[in-house]
Structures are given as C-alpha cells and as structure tokens.
Amino acid sequence: xxxxxxxxxxxxxxxxxxxxxxxxxxxxxxxxxxxxxxxxxxxxxxxxxxxxxxxxxxxxxxxxxxxxxxxxxxxxxxxxxxxxxxxxxxxxxxxxxxxxxxxxxxxxxxxxxxxxxxxxxxxxxxxxxxxxxxxxxxxxxxxxxxxxxxxxxxxxxxxxxxxxxxxxxxxxxxxxxxxxxxxxxxxxxxxxxxxxxxxxxxxxxxxxxxxxxxxxxxxxxxxxxxxxxxxxxxxxxxxxx
Numbered sequence: 316x317x318x319x320x321x322x323x324x325x326x327x328x329x330x331x332x333x334x335x336x337x338x339x340x341x342x343x344x345x346x347x348x349x350x351x352x353x354x355x356x357x358x359x360x361x362x363x364x365x366x367x368x369x370x371x372x373x374x375x376x377x378x379x380x381x382x383x384x385x386x387x388x389x390x391x392x393x394x395x396x397x398x399x400x401x402x403x404x405x406x407x408x409x410x411x412x413x414x415x416x417x418x419x420x421x422x423x424x425x426x427x428x429x430x431x432x433x434x435x436x437x438x439x440x441x442x443x444x445x446x447x448x449x450x451x452x453x454x455x456x457x458x459x460x461x462x463x464x465x466x467x468x469x470x471x472x473x474x475x476x477x478x479x480x481x482x483x484x485x486x487x488x489x490x491x492x493x494x495x496x497x498x499x500x501x502x503x504x505x506x507x508x509x510x511x512x513x514x515x516x517x518x519x520x521x522x523x524x525x526x527x528x529x530x531x532x533x534x535x536x537x538x539x540x541x542x543x544x545x546x547x548x549x550x551x552x553x554x555x556x
Contacts, residue, residue, distance in 0.1 A: 322364075322454055322462035325350050328470055332477045337491075341481050351461060353476040354453060355385065357469070357511050363451040364462075370397040370445040377438045383452040389542060390437070390448050392428045397445035403539050404428040404439070404446070464514060472503075472510035479503040523547070 329346045332338060354363075363385055370393055371378050391401040407429040429440045439446065454462035463469055479499045486496040524547030528535075538546045 321465040323465040323470075324456050325461045325463055325473075328463070328473050329477075332474050335478065337495075338478060338481055341477075345481070346477050349477040349480045350473055351453075352480070353473055353507075354461065354463065356476075357472065357507065357514065364454040366450055366452050368448045368450070370447055372397075373439055373441055373444050373446055376440070376442050377436050378446070380432070380435050380437055381448070381450065381452070383455075384448075384450045385453060386451040387432065388449040388451060390430050390446055391542065392439070392441055393445040393447055395444045401447065401542075402428050403542060404430050405539065407431045407440070466510070466513055468506060468510040468513045472506040475499060475503040475506050 325347070329343060329350065332346055333341060333343065365388065366381075366383070368381060390404040392404055393399060393401055405427065409429070427440070430446075431438045437446070437448075456462055463473060479502075482491060482496055482499050485491045486493070527547045527549045533552075535546065
C-alpha cells in the first residue's frame with residue numbers, strides 16, 4: 316500500500332507509547348527526541364513534504380539555507396533582480412569550488428551555474444542575485460510538532476522505535492531481560508522495514524512516469540535545463556513514411 320497523502324501529528328503516537336506500563340518513566344521530551352531520530356531513518360521520501368523557497372538573496376557567493384531543509388531537490392538562479400528567466404544550477408564537482416579565486420573565475424566565465432553545500436550554507440558560482448530552492452522537509456503542524464504519514468505501518472514503526480531506544484538503556488544496566496529486549500528489537504526491525512517499503516512503493520501513475528522516462532529512443536539530455544518538467548512525458552516520434 317502506497318502512502319495515501321494524509322498526515323497525522325506525532326503527539327498521538329507519543330501518547331500511545333507513554334501509556335505502555337514498561338515505559339512509565341519515559342519523559343515526553345525524550346520520546347519526542349527518539350521520534351525525530353526515527354523519521355530520517357525510515358529513508359523514504361514520502362515521510363517528508365516538498366517545499367519551494369521564496370527567492371533567496373545571494374551575497375558574496377553565499378546564503379543560509381532554510382532551517383527545515385532535509386534534502387535539496389534542485390536549485391535555480393533567478394538573476395540579479397530575481398525576475399529573470401530561471402537557469403538550472405547543478406551541484407559543483409570542482410574540488411576548489413569554494414576557493415575565492417575559483418569562484419571569481421567561474422563568475423567571470425559564466426560557463427555554468429553551480430553550487431555546493433556546507434554547514435547550512437549554500438555557496439554559488441554567482442556573486443550576487445537570487446536563487447530558488449526546491450527541497451524536502453519534515454512536515455509540521457500549526458504548533459511546529461512534526462507530522463508523519465498516516466499509515467499503520469509507519470505509526471507502529473515509530474512506536475516500536477521509541478520503545479526500543481528507551482528499553483536499550485534499561486537492558487544495558489540489567490533492568491530488563493534479554494528476551495524482553497529482543498522482542499521489542501524484532502518488532503522495531505520488522506516495522507521499520509515494512510514502513511520503509513510501504514512508503515517507497517510507487518503508485519501506478521508514478522510508475523507510468525518512470526517508464527516514460529526510461530523507454531525512450533531519443534535521449535532527453537535537456538531535462539535538467541527544464542527542471543525535469545516533461546521528464547515523464549510519453550515520447551512521440553513522427554513517422555514520415
């Protein structure tokens with residue numbers, strides 16, 4: 316079953332966990348930390364939401380990234396005033412991309428528009444102007460609590476991960492038996508794997524786009540320039556016979 320697009324607040328899962336007799340001493344804040352730890356470990360894009368920034372100003376070849384950013388999907392340059400036709404940027408392969416001399420050379424030659432990421436900062440080959448970033452982030456509700464996909468496997472994966480992380484401490488000091496610990500470890504491993512598979516399973520519509528992108532006679536070498544807008548479009552070849 317693929318993700319249904321619905322999201323629920325993490326608070327519901329936390330209260331379900333805290334009602335367990337074995338976890339009576341687990342604090343809400345600690346449970347929340349374990350839950351936040353679990354979401355990226357699911358390794359599935361459907362556990363995140365897709366966002367696009369407003370135009371971000373670039374000054375001295377760099378700018379801070381959004382705080383909620385988990386994964387960058389793409390970056391495009393919008394010109395000096397933010398109103399020009401966007402140009403797709405690619406991640407830099409130049410080993411000296413962050414060197415000031417190299418940045419000045421790239422800026423003068425204007426061969427390609429590139430960027431690199433480090434410590435929450437994006438470094439670009441353009442000295443100034445505006446960029447727009449498409450990225451994935453952890454969804455949050457109006458109270459800034461994380462949201463998770465509303466599927467049973469994901470909810471159980473989160474529950475058992477929180478329980479496992481807390482019981483791991485008790486097991487290390489001999490407060491619970493190895494059989495109890497192994498039981499929760501097995502449950503955690505099974506539901507984490509099941510949730511990951513569940514979230515990554517493509518729908519029939521998504522598979523159609525994937526097959527259209529693969530089954531082509533003419534290689535689409537302009538997809539990046541058009542921001543992959545028509546990447547999944549069916550190929551039509553005109554027969555001139």
